[in-house]
Amino acid sequence: MEPIPDLDTLSLAQIARLAEDHRLPPVEQWHPDHCGDSEMRIARDGTWYHQGSPIGRPAMVRLFSTLLRREPDGSFVLVTPVEKLTIAVEDAPFLAVAMKAEGEGEDARLAFQLNTGDLVTAGPDHPIRFVEAGDGPRPYLHVRGGLEALVARPVYYDLAGRALAAPERPGIWSNGIFFPLVAE
Structure with a gap:
């Protein structure tokens, strides 16, 4: 994963280019069967947890965030082409x-x-x-x-x-x- 850019050093034109270049997996096209609970939670303060412990590696959080999708019923899932797992979100992801x-x-x-x-x-x-x-x-x-x-x-x-x-x-x-x- 690329390092997180320093917002203060970027112009809005550079920010727009970076956002455009950031390619996400096509999670909206993946429809595997629901496999269960991820045992993960995103707290209101944005902290990601797995089995009750904070995920300490920012690169892992960034990776998981690219697999996040909101379902039509309002629930949240982590999805790959072969599995879909529920994730609890306290407020916004x-x-x-x-x-x-x-x-x-x-x-x-x-x-x-x-x-x-x-x-x-x-x-x-x-x-x-x-x-x-x-x-x-x-x-x-x-x-x-x-x-x-x-x-x-x-x-x-x-x-x-x-x-x-x-x-x-x-x-x-x-x-x-x-x-x-x-x-x-």
């Missing part, structure tokens, strides 16, 4: 741990780095939504195929600052799309 912003208003572009090292630029294919929770609104970024990243609290504060500075109504722009700061 990914955590957006860093953000890079360029531009202002309608010209803004926001790129996020996930806890797996993946890079995602918010926009039409990767919308941001806000959900009201007991501890305040939680922003989520669509990653792929029904999989989302919970935006980490420090990154959320940066988002909220941008959203509250919007002149028309609270929200954020990225890639020509406006995402209102309204919880579902």
Whole structure:
């Protein structure tokens, strides 16, 4: 696996190129029989566990994350061409741990780095939504195929600052799309 890039050293154009070049296995095309439980869990803080112990090797977490799929019933599985195993996800399977912003208003572009090292630029294919929770609104970024990243609290504060500075109504722009700061 390639090393995780340093978001601070990349331009948004470089981030977009890296995200485009990142090829994932075609998990949506694989339909093996369900084989059981993986005995794995993704905690709300983004930590991956196997049989109750944290997976300490980031490369393993990145590898498993490429095999993750959301089923039509909302459950999560790890899938290969020959097996499908259930995985428990406490909230969202990914955590957006860093953000890079360029531009202002309608010209803004926001790129996020996930806890797996993946890079995602918010926009039409990767919308941001806000959900009201007991501890305040939680922003989520669509990653792929029904999989989302919970935006980490420090990154959320940066988002909220941008959203509250919007002149028309609270929200954020990225890639020509406006995402209102309204919880579902």
